[in-house]
Amino acid sequence: MPSPKISVITVVYNGEEHIGRTIASVTGQTYKEIEYIIIDGDSTDKTLDIVAGFKGVNLLVSEPDSGLYDAMNKGLKVATGDYLWFLNAGDQIYSNDTVEKMVNGLKGLPGMIYGGTMIIDENQAEIGDRRLKPPAQLTWKSFRQGMVVCHQSLIVRREIAPEYDLSFRLSADIDWAIRAAKVAGEIHNSHLILSRFLEGGLTEHHIKAGLKERFIIMRRNYGLISTILRHFVFGIRLTNYYLRHRRFFL
Numbered sequence: 001m002p003s004p005k006i007s008v009i010t011v012v013y014n015g016e017e018h019i020g021r022t023i024a025s026v027t028g029q030t031y032k033e034i035e036y037i038i039i040d041g042d043s044t045d046k047t048l049d050i051v052a053g054f055k056g057v058n059l060l061v062s063e064p065d066s067g068l069y070d071a072m073n074k075g076l077k078v079a080t081g082d083y084l085w086f087l088n089a090g091d092q093i094y095s096n097d098t099v100e101k102m103v104n105g106l107k108g109l110p111g112m113i114y115g116g117t118m119i120i121d122e123n124q125a126e127i128g129d130r131r132l133k134p135p136a137q138l139t140w141k142s143f144r145q146g147m148v149v150c151h152q153s154l155i156v157r158r159e160i161a162p163e164y165d166l167s168f169r170l171s172a173d174i175d176w177a178i179r180a181a182k183v184a185g186e187i188h189n190s191h192l193i194l195s196r197f198l199e200g201g202l203t204e205h206h207i208k209a210g211l212k213e214r215f216i217i218m219r220r221n222y223g224l225i226s227t228i229l230r231h232f233v234f235g236i237r238l239t240n241y242y243l244r245h246r247r248f249f250l
Helices: 019-027 047-052 068-078 098-104 140-145 172-182 204-222 224-244
Strands: 006-012 034-040 059-062 083-086 112-120 126-129 154-157 187-198
Touching: 006 019, 006 068, 019 034, 019 047, 034 047, 034 068, 047 059, 059 068, 068 083, 098 187, 140 172, 140 204, 172 204
Parallel strands: 006 034, 006 083, 034 059, 112 187
Antiparallel strands: 083 154, 112 126, 112 154
């Protein structure tokens, strides 16, 4: 039975409202082979005081960074576990025994592990599954449909994990996932809900900019014609999402 060490990496900046729940979801796991790393962007609120109140944080780095993906690269470089799991402020591991169940379901050490995601709101109420559901068998080609596995429910072997491409300010996560999946070899479906994802945080401007970045990423990996057709569908989906969730954008 494998007992891999899981490096959970949380990136945060001025996250006093949510960081405590994120930390508690990690440090409260029944599975103990977890290395917990927090990369803080030199917060000016009470984030660092809250972090100091918890036991089980193995490494805290607090310094200015150049944005989300720069901070995530910092975490990637200092991690020592067999696997990397990025869980940012506001997100949570689904339940206290999730990691133990996930590891018990492994027959070896696959290149990637993935699962489902529960969307939650600001009051911690469960909204439901993501619209895009994880495929029965994930491959790098699966991402031509979009981010079919939420980044918070995608766990990657450290030895194959690429750095995030900082030329992408909003969509480096899907680029990272595609590149990792291409070299992952075995990709394991945990058949578990792995994370709780806090809904909200986008703006209409970010949606438009994110679509432009996604187009570049998709064209690079899947070709121009396929990307044009699918990007049109992505635009409709995101517009509908914006219209259904206007309260998060105002």
